Amino acid sequence: MNNSQTIREILSKAGLRPTRQRLDLGDLLFTGVDRHLTAEMLRDEAIGKNMQISLATIYNTLHQFTEAGLLREVAVSGVKTYFDTNIGNHHHFYVSGSNTILDIPDEQLEVHGIPVPPEGMEVSQIDVVVHLRPSRDA
Amino acid sequence: MNNSQTIREILSKAGLRPTRQRLDLGDLLFTGVDRHLTAEMLRDEAIGKNMQISLATIYNTLHQFTEAGLLREVAVSGVKTYFDTNIGNHHHFYVSGSNTILDIPDEQLEVHGIPVPPEGMEVSQIDVVVHLRPSRDA
């Protein structure tokens, strides 16, 4: 259960002050099922729930949450930046054109044979994006 | 060898008229080793070789080439769109922050356990991005 108290704790652990805006966004992001959202989608949701927050603060907060490991940035294609509330190991389906992202649970998908990174580098994350298109026999 | 004649053939097969700009960009893109470039990088290169071409035409041409299957768009992270002159099966290392993309030859890397796509969808492409960061023991 992600009540307001829990979100205070999440913010506290992340070293972020529990401002009203962060608590509000935390409610939207860390309550309910995992999702993929853009800054604009999140703002529309906040507005829909009569929360008062500016787009700039949404961007700030999304980046702060991402740095704190509470969100993950997803690079699929196109210009928009998606933030994933699922920070566990998993990968994505991406439906070209429709801007739809779907989770692929990690257990189902494995990557083998990753080459040794160049000198002085280490692997921080592996993103697999399976691009989908409508099948023509549908 | 990708001489001007060969590029004419490439364009012809793609159904693209062999304009001076397309031939010039073809020279830059389809000659030499495979690379990952943005529109701006390509323009700088063209200018450096005294080619005359506008940025709008570079964007147009990159997209036309991509649609024709002569280039591949690479989504890593951040705002810029990279185009990959290597259209064979392969994946990428991405060094966060440095905007550096490196090829991982396909033979070395395998993806297993891709779930069945949703009804009416089929897999068109699989992109694996291995994110790298400086190792702290370096």
Next chain:
DNA sequence: CTGTGTGCAAACTCTTTGCATAAGT
């Protein structure tokens, strides 16, 4: 109090578009 966070608007980057001119077939 003191420093961090927020909001607004303007700036910024990357990319696309509209339309007149130029070039290919």
Next chain:
DNA sequence: ACTTATGCAAAGAGTTTGCACACAG
């Protein structure tokens, strides 16, 4: 000739920034 491509400049989308005010510790 007829059609497609190009170039320019302006518009557009998404994101970031600067600075004054507000709020948390």
